[in-house]
Amino acid sequence: MVETIPGVSGGTMALVVGIYERLITQAGHLVGAARTLLRPGGPGRATRAAGELRRLDWGLLLPVAAGMVLAVALASQVLPGLIEAHPVGSRAVFLGMVAASVAVPLRAVGLPRGVREWALVAVACAGTYLVSGLPPAAGDGRPAYPVVAIAAAVAICALVLPGFSGSFLLLVLGLYEPTLRAVRDLDLVYIAVFGLGAVAGLATFVSLLQWLLEHHRRTLMVIMTGVLLGALRALWPWQDDVRTALAPDPGWYMMGIPVLLGAALVGGMIVLEHRSGDRAAEPVLAPDDEPTRPLPRIGPAGR
Template identity: 25%
Template sequence: MEWRNIYRGFLMGISDLIPGVSGGTIAFLLGIYDRLLTSINGIFSKDWRKHMGFLLPLAIGMGATIILFSRVIKFLLENYFAPTQFFFMGLIIGILPFMAKQAKIKSTFKAWHYLVLLIVGVLLAMTAFIKPADTSIITSLTPTTTVVLLLSGWAASTAMLLPGISGSFVLLLLGMYSTAIGAVSDFNIPIIIVIGLGVVLGFAISSKIIHYLLNNYATLTFSIIIGLIVGSIFVIYPGIPESGTPFVMSGVALIMGLLVSNLFSPPEADSKNM
């Protein structure tokens, strides 16, 4: 068991609670993205024990964080929205130099790769202007709500694996974010199980697709991923804070995010073996 993955899962779990922040981005930041995809794919192979040793501590960290910190994140977003968003903006901006090295932009990117990056970034940034679906909170299961929650979990897990797209943000657009957070906060087990099943199905299928693209169309895939990461900055940008304490807190939070991103970014030698 790779027990150090508990702290990695902790960081990914926190990010997945924030609409607009992707657990996939944090996985890239920690240098485990490729191995995460490989392990999810390998869980159904004869080497499942080895991959389980990687995934189980990660899942424990993510699960514990989501359960323990859902109320904390809710409190921060309600009372310190701008500083919280600026902290995650710092994390996202800080990962871009590492991503550029990982993608070998200078030697592999052509003009059309930059165009793809720009288009993807703009399209994602435009989602900041989309009004989230106005859906009432689901507290009990019916055949219809079960299907809706299952598909929502599937969509969210696909987003979690894509750096730049937040599973929470997808739930927000679908009108299921309040339902998911409420279920975790109130320990509504049936709702949690249904959403969880959708997440597991999404991980199993989407990871194979993303892994295939990285192996066979690496440069194009990296241009899309970097575009998603750049676009996510605009999605979570809360606007210029008020002068005084909110402005100072937001500035400090942004700097802290940049420092944390730099702290956790793997050395260049390690990133080549990611």
């Protein structure tokens, strides 16, 4: 369910419930099977791909997939109408969520250090600010299918990057409501294009992001801090149909309530993840009650 809420990371939820690294392993097997099938190599490709698929943990994947499909189906029936009826309040909630999400990369690596890191934050913030202020597509507002596929490919990165929300990216690009409406209305063409883009992104980006997290984690988190800050532009509660920022309404102070509610939701997720990581790092006592080496911490601050 949290994967349908902008600003709340499905990767963080996977960390909280203790299945994050298992899911990443399964994604690696899927990517390996896809690459084996697409890579030239003779008739043995199918056998090698089948070997990768046999390594999949269906006892994990099937319940997760069933839960995600059910949650997205339910959210698509509720959220589009709610956003259309209360656009200012909805954006205020999302604003609070994304603002609180800035704490995720900051908690992972601390405040930026030096001119280089502050420059990365500034560039990422400015770039995201400009992109998030672009007007939506002209005409009937239906996004072009290539844009849908590219957005889906990038949004799937939330699977391997805790703290990053795929729905948040769709919201910034103006594809959040169209995607939920497509699920609600069973727009099979849109869903198929989105699904193909997600599969392509999984095959393309998962290995790259895993490598970046391992070798350039701090730089990646610093850039993500700037991206989250710049994206707040897209969530300014008062804006028109072409995303022009407007002055607040006379009762603007009442929007502080949904902003705080959104921030509290994400803040609660961060606290849960932090406690889950602390439990994973607690030492395990051997039979003679001598403390052994602690288990590795699993969370945004460590692998």
